[in-house]
Amino acid sequence: MMAWFSSLFSPFIAPWAFALLALGPVIVLFYLLKLKRRPVKVPSTLLWRRSVQDLVANAPFQKLRNNILLWLQLLILLLLVIALTRPIFKLSGLKGETVILLLDQSASMQAKDQNGVTRFEKAKKLALEAVDGMSAGSMMGALGRRDEMMVIGFSNNTVPLQPMTSDKALLRAAIQGAEPTDTETDMSDAGYILQERTMRRVENGLQPDPDARVILISDGGLGPTVSSLADILNLDYSVVGDSSDNVGITGIDVRESFGGDFEYQLFTTLYNASDEAKTLMVELDVEGEVLDLKSVQVPARGAQPVIFTIGESVTGLATVKLNDNVDSFALDDLARANISPPTELKTILVTRGNSFLQGVLSTDPRVNLSMVRPGSFTPTGDADITIFDNNTTTGELPPGNFLFINALPPEDIGFRSEGERVQRPEIIDWNRVHPITRYANFQRVLIQDAMKLESPKGSVALIEAAETDLVSLYEQETRRVLVIGFDVKASYWPVDVSFPIFFSNLIDYWSRTGRGMSKAAYATGESVPIVPPREAKSAVVTTPAGTKINYNLEGQSTIYLTDTAKAGVYTVAFDKGLQRQIPVNVLSALESDIKPVNELSFGGRKISGSKDSVKTRQEVWPWLVLAALLVLMVEWMVYCRRTFM
Amino acid sequence: MPRIDPKTILDPALMARLDALEVLTHRVFRGRQRGERRSRKKGISVEFADYRNYVRGDDTRFIDWNIFARLEKLFIKLFLEEEDLAFHVIVDTSKSMDFGTPLTKFEYARKLAAALGYVALRNQDKIGVTAFSARGDEVFRPARGKGQLPKLLNALSLLEIGDRTSLRDSLRDFVTRSTQPGIVVLISDFLDEGGFEEALKFFFLRNYEVYCIQVLSPEERNPTDVGHLQLIDAETGDPQEVTINDQLLKQYQRTVETYCASVRDWCVGRGMSYLAATTDQPIESMLLSYLRVKGLLR
Numbered sequence: 001m002m003a004w005f006s007s008l009f010s011p012f013i014a015p016w017a018f019a020l021l022a023l024g025p026v027i028v029l030f031y032l033l034k035l036k037r038r039p040v041k042v043p044s045t046l047l048w049r050r051s052v053q054d055l056v057a058n059a060p061f062q063k064l065r066n067n068i069l070l071w072l073q074l075l076i077l078l079l080l081v082i083a084l085t086r087p088i089f090k091l092s093g094l095k096g097e098t099v100i101l102l103l104d105q106s107a108s109m110q111a112k113d114q115n116g117v118t119r120f121e122k123a124k125k126l127a128l129e130a131v132d133g134m135s136a137g138s139m140m141g142a143l144g145r146r147d148e149m150m151v152i153g154f155s156n157n158t159v160p161l162q163p164m165t166s167d168k169a170l171l172r173a174a175i176q177g178a179e180p181t182d183t184e185t186d187m188s189d190a191g192y193i194l195q196e197r198t199m200r201r202v203e204n205g206l207q208p209d210p211d212a213r214v215i216l217i218s219d220g221g222l223g224p225t226v227s228s229l230a231d232i233l234n235l236d237y238s239v240v241g242d243s244s245d246n247v248g249i250t251g252i253d254v255r256e257s258f259g260g261d262f263e264y265q266l267f268t269t270l271y272n273a274s275d276e277a278k279t280l281m282v283e284l285d286v287e288g289e290v291l292d293l294k295s296v297q298v299p300a301r302g303a304q305p306v307i308f309t310i311g312e313s314v315t316g317l318a319t320v321k322l323n324d325n326v327d328s329f330a331l332d333d334l335a336r337a338n339i340s341p342p343t344e345l346k347t348i349l350v351t352r353g354n355s356f357l358q359g360v361l362s363t364d365p366r367v368n369l370s371m372v373r374p375g376s377f378t379p380t381g382d383a384d385i386t387i388f389d390n391n392t393t394t395g396e397l398p399p400g401n402f403l404f405i406n407a408l409p410p411e412d413i414g415f416r417s418e419g420e421r422v423q424r425p426e427i428i429d430w431n432r433v434h435p436i437t438r439y440a441n442f443q444r445v446l447i448q449d450a451m452k453l454e455s456p457k458g459s460v461a462l463i464e465a466a467e468t469d470l471v472s473l474y475e476q477e478t479r480r481v482l483v484i485g486f487d488v489k490a491s492y493w494p495v496d497v498s499f500p501i502f503f504s505n506l507i508d509y510w511s512r513t514g515r516g517m518s519k520a521a522y523a524t525g526e527s528v529p530i531v532p533p534r535e536a537k538s539a540v541v542t543t544p545a546g547t548k549i550n551y552n553l554e555g556q557s558t559i560y561l562t563d564t565a566k567a568g569v570y571t572v573a574f575d576k577g578l579q580r581q582i583p584v585n586v587l588s589a590l591e592s593d594i595k596p597v598n599e600l601s602f603g604g605r606k607i608s609g610s611k612d613s614v615k616t617r618q619e620v621w622p623w624l625v626l627a628a629l630l631v632l633m634v635e636w637m638v639y640c641r642r643t644f645m
Numbered sequence: 646m647p648r649i650d651p652k653t654i655l656d657p658a659l660m661a662r663l664d665a666l667e668v669l670t671h672r673v674f675r676g677r678q679r680g681e682r683r684s685r686k687k688g689i690s691v692e693f694a695d696y697r698n699y700v701r702g703d704d705t706r707f708i709d710w711n712i713f714a715r716l717e718k719l720f721i722k723l724f725l726e727e728e729d730l731a732f733h734v735i736v737d738t739s740k741s742m743d744f745g746t747p748l749t750k751f752e753y754a755r756k757l758a759a760a761l762g763y764v765a766l767r768n769q770d771k772i773g774v775t776a777f778s779a780r781g782d783e784v785f786r787p788a789r790g791k792g793q794l795p796k797l798l799n800a801l802s803l804l805e806i807g808d809r810t811s812l813r814d815s816l817r818d819f820v821t822r823s824t825q826p827g828i829v830v831l832i833s834d835f836l837d838e839g840g841f842e843e844a845l846k847f848f849f850l851r852n853y854e855v856y857c858i859q860v861l862s863p864e865e866r867n868p869t870d871v872g873h874l875q876l877i878d879a880e881t882g883d884p885q886e887v888t889i890n891d892q893l894l895k896q897y898q899r900t901v902e903t904y905c906a907s908v909r910d911w912c913v914g915r916g917m918s919y920l921a922a923t924t925d926q927p928i929e930s931m932l933l934s935y936l937r938v939k940g941l942l943r
Binding site: 036037038039040041042043044045046047048049050051052054055 | 740741742743744750834836837838862865870872873874875876877878879880881883884885886887892893896897899900901904
């Protein structure tokens, strides 16, 4: 009985105010106690009656007139009473509503739309509206519990900005304090949190809870990870943003040229998110000096690569800018990359003779190659790269880069090979993003046989056959060991185009790690490995925002800079006075494509977004009070026009 | 209502001015006695009317011998017979008449009746006064001669505001009782629940020359009381609650005008004379100018 009574009043925050309906009979009573009138004797009321009838005949709603004031006053009372009960539009259950608010903090949310406000500011405003729409619970407490909300910000990772609470002040502070990042969207973590919060435990696992409600505020550039929302039944999507006018740099890299002359090539990719082709000037400067300017046409909703060639003597921080590019999203109009000075790598090839290796290494201008016969050689640590071709060494490896071909490194490194060799191993996969194996296709490489290689824990398999790892990289504190588990001479690899690419990549990688960096430029959100100089004991990283992060380098060969949410130049200062600059750019076609997505589609579902608004439980009492005021005005007008009762 | 002194009804100065007036009729009525009015009947008077052939038995004194001398035919000269005029004054004594300043409508009507009666008696016309009540009483039986004036004034002074009255019933009674045609002056406010049309139609049954004098008080024409009032009908006692504001006042004035105009149009359209009077209007000017203009007095 009590539950029925409670459910009856659940749409009202303060149902006690219905008690004030008792004032209705008071109004009726006032009508029963009519106006005190002065009696006046007149010769005849005939003409007065006619006058009044004439007036009434000319007045609208004459039939209602007899009681219209009474009804209007009762209506005012009803409106005010309902306003005092604080009804809400969206009816909720007795237990109060649980809302999870997902706030998109990815880079594209910094795009400015026509009104000059960033999408993130708009999203925050909507989020605050959602908080305002929360029920704060009734004054009586027993009927209706408070709504709860948690705020989750997501970009490349997911950050709970405010745990579940019904405290509006906390929620507001969390939303107001939220900042957009420069990173790409990845909703997978958010998916896990949502699953935990919006699933009901049933006998055999989890089931979506129809009561849990998720509000997603985003511009819709969510990428493939949006499918992690598939299990959310009660999802309200509020889309912000209206512009798609953007051309951005979505890729940048610097490679040493393979040509005879030593020079660099700087690759950039431009992406045009708008619906019309755009021609714009792309400027390259290095350390503030403009080196090149190109006019580039970027097709509508497509990408266009741009390549700059840079001379040998030019080193430093290169900046590619889209000149005079006035678009909605400024963050991707600039990208930076490091052009490192060329260093000669002292390379020792321990072999009984391998013309392929000899050939591929001697043509690389960075390699200072010397050949040693096996047996008599012991690594001393003064070489940058030591290559053991079909032979190995014993004893501890000194710091440096080592390549073992068809041979195992000393046992303490951890590589093992047991049993028979694998005959005609077939390459099934390779690491396409690793700096050593990228840009190469190993599909057509045929191998006679290979070791059954067991790589130590922490190693990275770069090329894999079904039965074994074929190429594996293991990086220790100061030593980087690469093992190729087969004889290159007993394979078609040397005659495949992937062979010189692989070695060029390898030398590039080791030359960069020698300089402390593995890539010329990084994307936001990516973790940046930093190899400190051997003698350095500590390092301070200054972020583009000016924040300093201290690192203790004792016993560490590589430190990882993970907080790269902001695009810009991160400066690493070591205690010996050495400095490195790490350029971090947005580099995401997903973020540069700022066209708002009005309908999310995943898992066979389509969810259309409400434009610039968030569905909340709106309290309607101000409207009711306003309506009461209007009715009061009408009542006054009727009273004034009225000449009889 | 206390009885008033009959002498105060008619002011001597007014009487002096009324001496010059006489009641005028536009039609010729048949009187019962030979009087001072022309009659349709041919008879003995000094006013020549027509000739007709002599037939045996005619009074030879009326043969026109001049004609006989010229035409050698006997013609009788006919003269208009003069008869007395029946003059009826009907005074509304309903309660609605008991209002108005400086005179009530009733007092005004009484003075008017007295003045008309004086004029009639002075001209040897027969005058009767009928009170306008539920019974349609005749307060002064038709009589003539100046000597009847004290009686008339006495009868008028005895007039009182009656009970609830009906215009229709009163006029029906009057018409039934008073069969002699003549001039009828009806003095009333015409504010009757039953309407005035049905009542006035009774006059058609007799060949009356009808004068309708509608007396209203200035307060009725232009009321000034505003506010929340309960108006009590003097005749029926029915209350009417009104909130009088400017808008209603204007509407009321329009209604009064419309009502008076409807009475006037109805009367004029049916050969009756209509005259509106307000109680603040001097009786003299009513008699000496308005009724003269209307042709009742000369």
